[in-house]
Amino acid sequence: MHTLYYPKEANMKKLVIILLLVLLFFSLIGRREEGDFSKINAVLVSKIAESPAASEVFGLYESGAVET
Amino acid sequence: MRVRWSTGFILFLAVIVFQNELSYTLTFMSAACLHEAGHLLCLKALNIKKPELSLGLCGAVIKADTSSLSYRSEILVFISGAAVNLLASFTALIVLRSGFNTRLVFFFFANLFYAGLNILPLKNFDGGRCLECILLLITDPFKVDRIMNKVYFIGSAVLLFITVYGMQVFGFNLTLVLVAVWAVFQCIPSKPCCLSAS
Numbered sequence: 001m002h003t004l005y006y007p008k009e010a011n012m013k014k015l016v017i018i019l020l021l022v023l024l025f026f027s028l029i030g031r032r033e034e035g036d037f038s039k040i041n042a043v044l045v046s047k048i049a050e051s052p053a054a055s056e057v058f059g060l061y062e063s064g065a066v067e068t
Numbered sequence: 069m070r071v072r073w074s075t076g077f078i079l080f081l082a083v084i085v086f087q088n089e090l091s092y093t094l095t096f097m098s099a100a101c102l103h104e105a106g107h108l109l110c111l112k113a114l115n116i117k118k119p120e121l122s123l124g125l126c127g128a129v130i131k132a133d134t135s136s137l138s139y140r141s142e143i144l145v146f147i148s149g150a151a152v153n154l155l156a157s158f159t160a161l162i163v164l165r166s167g168f169n170t171r172l173v174f175f176f177f178a179n180l181f182y183a184g185l186n187i188l189p190l191k192n193f194d195g196g197r198c199l200e201c202i203l204l205l206i207t208d209p210f211k212v213d214r215i216m217n218k219v220y221f222i223g224s225a226v227l228l229f230i231t232v233y234g235m236q237v238f239g240f241n242l243t244l245v246l247v248a249v250w251a252v253f254q255c256i257p258s259k260p261c262c263l264s265a266s
Binding site for chain 1: 078087096166170171177238
C-alpha cells in the first residue's frame with residue numbers, strides 16, 4: 001500500500017519559490033524609472049562624449065549628438 | 069536540452085528587475101543568452117549530445133559530457149561564448165556608427181563586459197578552463213595544477229580590483245554590490261564541476 005505524504009523540506013521549497021515569484025511580480029510592477037543599469041550607462045555615455053577619440057569610434061560626431 | 073533552475077535564480081532575477089528598468093534588464097540578459105547560445109552552438113557543432121543548462125544564483129552554467137573532446141575542441145567550446153559576445157559588440161558598434169543610440173551603447177558594453185569577465189583566468193570561468201587546456205597541451209597535469217593555482221589567485225585579485233574600481237567610477241549601487249559579492253564568492257576555492265560559468 002502506498003502512502004502519500006509531503007516532506008517538510010518539499011513544502012518549504014514550494015513556499016520559498018512562491019514567495020520569490022511574488023517578489024519578482026512586485027519587482028516587475030514597481031520597477032524604477034531610473035535604475036542602476038541606466039546610471040551606469042549614463043556614466044559610460046558621458047565618458048564617450050568627453051573623449052574625442054571615443055566619440056569618433058562610437059560615431060557621435062556623425063550622428064550630430066556632439067558638436068565639432 | 070534540459071533546463072534546470074533554482075530558487076537562487078529567481079532571487080537574482082527579482083533583485084536585478086527591481087533595481088533596473090525592464091529594457092536595460094532585458095538588454096543585459098540578452099548578452100548572457102548570447103554567451104550561452106555560443107557555447108551551445110559550439111557543443112552542437114562538435115556533436116555533443118544532451119547538454120544541460122542550469123540557472124542559479126551565480127548565472128547560467130552548461131553541463132555536458134565533454135570526455136570525448138580533445139583539448140583543442142574544449143578550448144573552442146570555452147572561447148565560443150565570449151566570441152559570440154565580441155561579435156555582438158562589434159555589430160552594435162557598426163550600427164552605432166550609423167546612428168548613435170544610448171540603449172545600443174549599453175548593449176555594446178554589456179556584451180563587452182560578458183566577454184571580458186568570462187575570459188578572466190578564474191576557477192570555473194571560461195578563461196581559466198581555456199588556459200588550463202592550453203597548458204595541458206604543452207606540459208604535464210601536475211605542473212598545470214601548480215601554475216593554475218597561482219593564476220587563479222592573481223585572477224581573483226584582478227576581478228576584485230575591477231569590481232571595486234567599477235563601483236568607484238559608477239557609484240555604489242545594489243547591482244554593483246551584488247557583482248562585488250559574487251566576485252568575492254568566485255575567489256573561494258571550489259571543486260571543478262561544470263563547463264561554463266556565469
